[in-house]
Amino acid sequence: MSEALYFAASTLNEAMKLLGQYGKKAVILAGGTDLVPRINIYGLKPGALIYVGKLGLDYIKEEKGRMVIGAATPMAKIAGSKAVAKKAAALSEAALQAGTAAVRTAGTIGGNLANASPAADLATPLLVLDADLSLVSQKKKRMIALKDFFKGPGQTVLQPGEMIKEVSFPIPKGRTAFVKLGRRKALTLSVVNAAVRLEVNRKKCQEARIALGSVAPTPLRCPKAEGLLKDQEISKDLIAQCASEAMAASSPIDDQRASAWYRKKAGAAVVAKALARAAGLEME
């Protein structure tokens, strides 16, 4: 196959059939904001483009205490959703800060995850929300926890022929927060980002989640740091201790955006800021 084929699937079944047929030669096209630069500049030569923008996977709904988001929902729609802002602030904030206006209108939640960048903006908030992905292929359907989805930079558990259909998470009882540090304010990849979720009852932390982006081969959960918060009253000291424990779990690299050294130092401040925000403490 010298020149790529193009298919605009009109149903999910048709998309899955095409994906099954073209297997490893196929690439899934949604918003294109990650895929197209690879074609334009970085020499990617796909055998077939399978466009999934017409499958009706563009929705945000609530079902049985869960928020369910179609894989082809653009980040702009998530950023503009009042329900997401109210119930999952971290996801809303991450979507608002992703790329820039003309990238958010096209780039989708499914693409942001499937592209598996260690710096993917939506990955950390979805990790702290305990999100699950519904994966579909011609042969089977399966649910997988987002924490088990990433395998390395650009690598996921997705098999050839398989795609993300939707992302869902239980609507959290507590508060969530997301903090991103980039080289600039706009149109920048994270140097480090952190999302947290805290459920506090009678001043004691009942449940905590902390996730870090851009400081490891995949977006990272930090169970040890989370454990420090369990059944504790959240104080500035505890936040500082917890932030340093979270960074101990990271393994950042030197790259064009920042050095590993800087990521470790700045990351602790980013985690502390996110924790303080979710706990309603003034630290900034």
Place this chain on the structure above:
Amino acid sequence: MRYPLAFYLNGLPVEAMAKATDTLLDVLREKLGVVSPKRGCDTGECGACTVILNGEPVRACLTIALTVEGKKVETLEGLTQDGKMHPLQEAFHEHYAAQCGFCTPGMVMSAKALLDQKSKPSREEIVEALSGNLCRCGCYNEIVEAVEAVAHGRRKE
């Protein structure tokens, strides 16, 4: 393999043949002779190719052309009506908001997408809406002032 493509360009139906990997920018510039969207980086970083697709700003260089089948695309060429400039074009002119002009079409289209959705944005909202458009001449203040002038009716007469 080339595929037929039909969409609306500045209100008029157009047709072209496109490869699977052709972008909207390729089709506009190289097949339809619409050259206001500029090819800067071809990776979505610079904003010089920004056009409006079904009412929303997008990067033409990141948009696979065949996905715009049946959709409405607006470019700078559509702003001038009966030989008369659009208020944004006039304001850019009056406020000296262009030096080399390479970023200008993308800037104007990003600004138009904002004003179409919100007629009186604040300065912060204007800055945010234009934050993905780079101007290497550094005309940012003049550009933001031009958009503010249109939004708040402070155009020079």
